[in-house]
Amino acid sequence: MLAPMVELSHRPLRELIAGFGGCDRYYTEMCGAPAYVSDAPYDQWFLDTQPCPERTAIQFNSPDAERMAAAVRKLLIDRSGQGLALGGIDINFGCSAPLIEKAGGGVFWMKHPEAAAAMVASVRKLIPGIVLSVKMRLGYEESGEALLAFCRGLVDAGADYLILHPRLKDQKFKRLGKWEYVASLAQDLSVPVIGNGDIRDYASYSKAVGRYGAAGAMIGREAVRRPWIFALLRAQERDPGYRMQAAVEDTGIHMLKLIRAYLPPSFHLSRARRFFFYYCDNLSFSHHLRYAIQNAPDLQAIETLFKEYFDEVPKDRVIEQG
Ligand SMILES: Cc1cc2nc3c(=O)[nH]c(=O)nc-3n(C[C@H](O)[C@H](O)[C@H](O)COP(=O)(O)O)c2cc1C
Structure with a gap:
């Protein structure tokens, strides 16, 4: 089950999780x-x-x-x-x-x-x-x-x-x-x-x-860090050795689209900041990006910062997780 979390357990997060097969x-x-x-x-x-x-x-x-x-x-x-x-x-x-x-x-x-x-x-x-x-x-x-x-x-x-x-x-x-x-x-x-x-x-x-x-x-915070966690657990229930390729960049960009599509504009910045606060844990060098996103003025700026990170650290675009 996905936990209730203020400013996080909204439709965009459910859509994102549903895209991985849901919970x-x-x-x-x-x-x-x-x-x-x-x-x-x-x-x-x-x-x-x-x-x-x-x-x-x-x-x-x-x-x-x-x-x-x-x-x-x-x-x-x-x-x-x-x-x-x-x-x-x-x-x-x-x-x-x-x-x-x-x-x-x-x-x-x-x-x-x-x-x-x-x-x-x-x-x-x-x-x-x-x-x-x-x-x-x-x-x-x-x-x-x-x-x-x-x-x-x-x-x-x-x-x-x-x-x-x-x-x-x-x-x-x-x-x-x-x-x-x-x-x-x-x-x-x-x-x-x-x-x-x-x-x-x-x-x-x-x-x-x-x-x-x-x-x-x-599951609360881990479902924000890794919206694919439910899919991963299901696969590992069948095969404990299963490892998953997680598309970190694409998933983050998709979340920004979902926030734009399903939340009112006055929610966009606070919800994106909250999401990326946890989601940045997937990155090898998250400290600077997390801080920059918390201070970004709008969603477009967050998207630019996020994409620029992967230009610098392309190996984080897709990561393998068990
Ligand atoms: C940002 C945030 C907001 C939360 N909001 C709620 C809430 O609205 N209702 C609730 O019952 N619990 C809330 N919680 C608690 C979570 O539902 C959950 O009990 C807690 O995060 C522990 O689960 P976890 O270790 O899987 O994150 C919140 C937790 C966080 C981190």
Whole structure:
């Protein structure tokens, strides 16, 4: 599954991944329920589920249950008009960005297990036939018991599956997530548990679903660095020794085209910068280019910088990856 990531999990990234054969399920970046119910201007872009609407879950975040329910009701009305299938709704109990958490959204819900379960139950009632998932972290303090009780509440409230990013609220990416919590939830809960965090290759993917028993794996940053990662994992599942030729230059240029085609102009620069921040990891000498792209004035300038890099380092145009 593709993880929800602000300014990254948009239609262009899904199109890019779909071009490599896709993944099983995609998540949109989180959409603020309060903004959506008050008709904020950009929600049509956050809620765009193309090119795979039937396999794309929309993630909502809300500081209160009322506006979460109102957003889901509004989505059902908007979607019925468009005749688009809804691949699922996800509730965000994991975001630890200070603005979101302080407002009472994201991971803050993990402090209030009963209220969190009640919100899940109220959404469940509104969408009896639509997949409902919840994405969360470990919470504020490490406690297997508290985590299990929290998750049981969500399952009893009707969540179809849970996604665990096993880091505490304030844990950054530097240290690896604690996957033993994925393993214990997978064992103790009656619904599938998806593991998320630090999956970068076939070894970490197979550990997630093998050793830790996750029902599936959700991939975030690595799917931006290597939009072909799902294709690579599928091939390596058949043949662990498989190596892939990745067209790094063409894929980057194609992403710029997709950003132009499917996002409003006011999004272009920020989304391209975000994408290339990760994508430059594929290059042998990424430091200077990454910095230059972060300071480029527009998409054309990014394209020029990117192409010039390969004139200087042609061997990076296509790289072999395992
Ligand atoms: C730039 C960025 C934005 C993110 N935005 C969201 C979000 O909107 N909703 C969410 O649940 N998680 C969000 N996350 C967390 C990811 O979904 C994921 O849990 C995290 O990156 C760990 O997975 P990874 O190691 O595969 O990247 C974000 C992460 C990043 C790096």
